[in-house]
Amino acid sequence: MPELLPQPAWRRRLVLTWLLAPALLWLLLLIVLPHVELALLSLRRRVAPHVYDLSLLQFKTFFIEPLYWQVFVRTAILSALATALTLLVAFPAAWVITKVARGRASALLFVVCLIPFWVSETVRALGWLILLRESGVLPALLVTLHITAVPVEMLYHDATILVGLVYTSLLFMVVPLVSSLESLDNALIEAAYNLGAGGGAILRHIVIPHAAPGITAGCIIVFMLTLGNYLTPTLLGGKNSQWFTELIYTQFIVRFNWEQGAAFGFLLLGLSTAMVALGLRASGQRFVDVMRRT
Amino acid sequence: MSTPDLAVARLIKQFADHRAVDELTFQVERGSFFSILGPSGCGKTTLLRMIAGFIVPDGGTLHIGGRSMHGVAPNRRPVNMVFQQLALFPMMSVGENVAFGLARRGVARPERLRRTEAMLERVGLAGAARKRVDELSGGQRQRVAIARSMVLEPTLLLLDEPLGALDLKLREHMKIELKQLQASFGTTFVYITHDQSEALVLSDRVAVMNRGRFEQIGTPQDLYYQPATAFVAAFVGANNRIGGRVIRRDGDLTELTTPEGWVLRARQAGSCNLGDTAAVFIRPEVASLERAADQLPRDHLVFDGQVQSLLFDGANSAVLLNEARSGLEFRVALPQTGRFADLKVGERVAFGFDPQRAICFAGGSEAPAHA
Numbered sequence: 001m002p003e004l005l006p007q008p009a010w011r012r013r014l015v016l017t018w019l020l021a022p023a024l025l026w027l028l029l030l031i032v033l034p035h036v037e038l039a040l041l042s043l044r045r046r047v048a049p050h051v052y053d054l055s056l057l058q059f060k061t062f063f064i065e066p067l068y069w070q071v072f073v074r075t076a077i078l079s080a081l082a083t084a085l086t087l088l089v090a091f092p093a094a095w096v097i098t099k100v101a102r103g104r105a106s107a108l109l110f111v112v113c114l115i116p117f118w119v120s121e122t123v124r125a126l127g128w129l130i131l132l133r134e135s136g137v138l139p140a141l142l143v144t145l146h147i148t149a150v151p152v153e154m155l156y157h158d159a160t161i162l163v164g165l166v167y168t169s170l171l172f173m174v175v176p177l178v179s180s181l182e183s184l185d186n187a188l189i190e191a192a193y194n195l196g197a198g199g200g201a202i203l204r205h206i207v208i209p210h211a212a213p214g215i216t217a218g219c220i221i222v223f224m225l226t227l228g229n230y231l232t233p234t235l236l237g238g239k240n241s242q243w244f245t246e247l248i249y250t251q252f253i254v255r256f257n258w259e260q261g262a263a264f265g266f267l268l269l270g271l272s273t274a275m276v277a278l279g280l281r282a283s284g285q286r287f288v289d290v291m292r293r294t
Numbered sequence: 295m296s297t298p299d300l301a302v303a304r305l306i307k308q309f310a311d312h313r314a315v316d317e318l319t320f321q322v323e324r325g326s327f328f329s330i331l332g333p334s335g336c337g338k339t340t341l342l343r344m345i346a347g348f349i350v351p352d353g354g355t356l357h358i359g360g361r362s363m364h365g366v367a368p369n370r371r372p373v374n375m376v377f378q379q380l381a382l383f384p385m386m387s388v389g390e391n392v393a394f395g396l397a398r399r400g401v402a403r404p405e406r407l408r409r410t411e412a413m414l415e416r417v418g419l420a421g422a423a424r425k426r427v428d429e430l431s432g433g434q435r436q437r438v439a440i441a442r443s444m445v446l447e448p449t450l451l452l453l454d455e456p457l458g459a460l461d462l463k464l465r466e467h468m469k470i471e472l473k474q475l476q477a478s479f480g481t482t483f484v485y486i487t488h489d490q491s492e493a494l495v496l497s498d499r500v501a502v503m504n505r506g507r508f509e510q511i512g513t514p515q516d517l518y519y520q521p522a523t524a525f526v527a528a529f530v531g532a533n534n535r536i537g538g539r540v541i542r543r544d545g546d547l548t549e550l551t552t553p554e555g556w557v558l559r560a561r562q563a564g565s566c567n568l569g570d571t572a573a574v575f576i577r578p579e580v581a582s583l584e585r586a587a588d589q590l591p592r593d594h595l596v597f598d599g600q601v602q603s604l605l606f607d608g609a610n611s612a613v614l615l616n617e618a619r620s621g622l623e624f625r626v627a628l629p630q631t632g633r634f635a636d637l638k639v640g641e642r643v644a645f646g647f648d649p650q651r652a653i654c655f656a657g658g659s660e661a662p663a664h665a
Contacts, residue, residue, distance in 0.1 A: 187381035194346060195395035195442065196369045205394070209385040 042262035058263030068247065068264075075244035076271055078158065079226040082165040086173045086222050087215065089166060094177035099186070113174050121168060125235040128164055129155065132236075156238040164236040165226050172225060173218040180214025181207075213290045216283050220276050220290070227272050244268055297360040299324045299449050299482040300345065305354035307340050307506075314340040316506035317354065322450075322484060322499075327476050329485045331493040332503030333529070338486040341503075342452050345484065346375050359449040369398075374443035375452040379459060380435055382427045388414070388438055389423030395446045413445040414438075417475065432460050436468055444479055453485040457492060469495050490530050494518065502526045522563075524655035527575040532612075534581070534624050537573040540566055540656075548654045550574060554620030558595055559649040566656035576652040578612050579627040583634065587644035594646035599624065601641045613637060615645060 007015075045055035062068045097109045116124060131137045132154035139151035154160060184207065192202045208215070233243035244264070251261030280287055298321040307315040314337040322328040330338045343349040345356065347368035356363045359372055374395070383391050392410045401409070414420055417437040422430070430438065436456060443451055457465045457472075473496050476483050487493050493500045494514040501511040502525070510522040521527035528535055536558065542549035548562040550572050560574040587596050599615035602623065611628040626645050628634050637643075 185379070185381065187377050187379055188383060190348060190368075191375070191377055191381035192383070192394070193348075193368045194373075194375045195446065196398035197394070198369060198398075201398055206383060206385070 038262040038265055041259050042266050044259060046259070058260050059267075061260065062263060062267060071242045071247055072244050072267065072271070074242055075227065076275065078161065079165075079223055080275070082162050082169065082226045083219050083223045085162060086166045086169045087219060090170055090173035090177055090218065091215075093170075094174050094181050097174070097178055098181040098184075099189075110174075110178065113171050116167070117171055121231055122235075124168070125164060125232050128160075128167075128236055132160060155236060156240045158237070158240075161233050161237040161241060161243075164232040165229065168229065168232050169222040169225055172221045176214040176218040176221070177211060180211045180217075184210045212283060213285065216279065216285055216290045219279060223275060223279075224272050227268065227275075296324055298322055299359055300328075300484065301355075301357040301360075302345075303355045305341070305344065305356060306352045307337070307344060307349060308352045309340075313506050315344065315351070318506075318508060319354075320501060320508065320511060322482055325480050325482055326498040327473070327483045327485065327496055329487060329493040329497040329500045330503050331487055331490055331500050331530070334488055336503045337506040338488075338503050339454065342375075342454055342484070342486050345450070346373055346452055347371050372449040373452060374446055374448040374450075375454065376439045376443055376456045378454045378456065380439040380456065382435055382438055382442070384427050386427070387423065388419070388425045388427060388430065391427065391438055392423070392442050392445055394442065399446075409445055413441045416478075417441045417444075433464050433468055433471075436460070437471075440472075440475060444481065448481065451481050451483050453483060455487050455489075457487075457489075465492075472496060494530070502529060504529075521575070521653065524573055524575070524657065527653060527655065532578050532625065534576045534578065535573050536576070536622060536624075537571065540568050540570045540572050540654075543568065547649055548572065550654065552620055552622065554622060556597075556617055556620035556622055558597075558652070560652035560654040561650050562654050564656060566654070570656050572654050572656050574652055574654045576624075576647050577627075578625040580651045581624070581626045581645055581647040583613065583615075583626045583628070583643055583645045585643055587646075590644060590646045591648070593648055595649055596644055596646040597624075599643055599645050601637060601639050601643060603639060604637060615643065618642075 042058055043054055043056070044052040045057045046052055062072075093109070093113065097106050097113075101109055119127075129136070132139070134151050134153040134155075136154070139148070139154060142148045143151055188206055188210070189202055192206050197205065228245060230243070230245040230249065233241040234246060237243065245268070248261050248264045248268070251257045251264060255261075276287075280290070300322040302321070303319045305315055305318045306313065316337075318341065330341065332338045340349060344351050345358070345363075347363065347366060361372075363371060383394065386394065389407075389410050392413055393406045396406045396409060410423060411420070414422055417440060419434060419437055419441070422434070422438075427435065427438070439456065440451075453472075457468050460468060469492060476496075485493070485496060494517070497514060499511060500514055500517055502509045502517060504525050510517060510526045512520075512522075517526055517530045521530065524535075527533055536550075536552060536556070538550040538552040538556070540548055540550050541557070543562070544559070546561055547559050548566065549557065549559045551557045558574055560576070566572055582590060582594070584590050587598070590596050598618035600618065602614045602616050605612045605614060605625075609630060612625050613628055613634070615624045615626060616622065617624055624645065628637075
């Protein structure tokens with residue numbers, strides 16, 4: 001970075017501290033402190049009113065009770081699936097925005113991806129309810145077209161949850177993909193074509209390696225958002241959703257078992273960290289590079 | 295005569311309201327170095343991209359190695375291209391770059407490695423296969439780009455101003471290297487450039503392109519000494535261009551006067567009538583300079599001038615004069631002997647040229663503003 005003005009080192013440090021202070025304060029108050037508190041909560045056991053001791057009871061409960069770990073695994077698998085689907089949907093969209101559409105059309109397409117996010121997530125999920133419930137638009141349409149005899153309930157399936165999650169996550173995949181595909185020089189694609197490569201080979205050897213940091217960043221963001229999503233699985237999946245965040249909610253709010261809820265929270269944090277690490281290792285990348293490139 | 299490696303007939307490309315390539319017809323002989331020289335926007339890139347298959351022509355035919363290229367996709371043509379910015383794959387090593395085309399053709403890995411290594415050795419990059427592309431110098435990248443194409447043994451190698459991004463010293467060096475590589479491979483090269491020196495040094499034949507058409511196709515010597523049009527005269531090499539009106543015809547010589555009243559004579563190329571506008575082109579090295587008019591050869595037209603500026607550039611040194619009567623600018627090459635090393639700005643001198651070595655074109659106003 002070019003130096004704006006020659007300054008003594010202590011002054012530069014001071015300026016830097018002031019500039020970072022709001023962000024650091026925010027991180028400390030809203031992320032670090034609550035997590036410390038949660039960590040303490042998750043590791044204690046109530047032995048008598050207002051008497052606690054150190055214990056791994058909450059974590060033990062998680063592994064003993066099948067419902068808990070099964071929902072946990074199910075949430076992880078569905079989140080991974082939603083991430084993969086989002087990538088499959090977002091990649092062609094990002095390709096069209098960056099490489100096919102020109103000028104205004106490209107900007108317009110990007111805005112089309114953005115528009116759903118002007119509406120709150122609750123309203124968007126409710127929109128899906130209007131479309132998919134038994135008396136909704138889509139089942140009625142299917143009856144009109146004589147595809148089904150009676151209106152079908154399209155809510156409360158895993159597929160519905162996935163559709164909702166993909167829809168919610170799309171933008172967060174499209175943005176890093178667009179930025180990484182934008183930096184791909186068209187001459188590289190032409191050069192590969194000129195050297196005898198077909199579409200598949202160009203995608204495999206040129207486009208995907210170039211876009212890898214964007215793909216990884218998008219997948220990390222979408223996976224984390226999906227894993228921690230509460231509203232969409234609850235509204236679209238109803239009682240069948242079995243999403244891990246619901247278990248956490250139940251422990252904190254319904255059962256008032258903060259200790260168990262805190263333990264679940266940490267397990268979820270551990271899961272997302274582990275999955276991200278796994279994904280990075282599988283694609284041979286480093287977290288810092290991925291975040292810097294996007 | 296063998297079939298030409300590239301045969302183009304009545305090729306057309308129309309973009310919205312202008313014709314980028316306008317009914318071009320030409321052939322490139324096997325094993326030759328053919329350059330297309332023209333200012334930016336003349337349509338040379340469009341032409342090259344049509345040959346490579348990236349742009350579909352609106353009319354005409356294109357044969358490579360005797361085969362029609364109609365409907366043949368770029369990845370199926372016996373043509374490879376060295377791109378302007380080289381377009382080396384940054385995600386691959388040097389060796390993988392060179393082997394890329396072979397892999398696409400399904401050449402087995404051991405054979406691929408052998409041919410890649412042999413090709414790298416040939417371009418003077420033996421042992422560089424494992425290096426990353428960004429570890430190479432500009433000249434080395436250039437060689438990788440050529441190796442990547444040549445390893446596929448194309449009928450035709452297209453080069454899209456590949457020296458444009460290099461600095462001057464390296465460009466001069468790469469010019470020589472490119473010519474030697476072409477000679478040693480014996481592959482037909484089609485080279486496009488806006489740099490007339492590259493075209494002259496490298497090519498067996500050069501086509502000068504302007505507004506979608508070829509003004510002239512010929513050897514570099516032809517273009518330089520016998521330009522067919524005013525455009526070629528102005529675009530290829532340095533030239534003094536003096537525009538005026540024809541006032542007299544005398545055998546093959548035409549006399550013309552500029553609006554400022556400078557009268558000069560030159561050999562007529564093509565036809566022109568009295569009263570027509572015309573332009574005379576005199577190369578700086580054709581003109582000579584003396585301190586006194588009577589020292590100039592007898593057959594020269596002789597004029598008085600005043601030194602406006604001295605342009606010292608080693609062997610290419612020249613002096614910019616103002617003709618005494620009209621004040622028009624005129625460039626004269628300085629002799630290598632250093633005889634005029636003491637010339638001063640503002641000094642009065644005599645200059646002249648043999649009218650047989652000056653060329654007059656009718657019109658001549660469409661000549662490019664010199665780059």
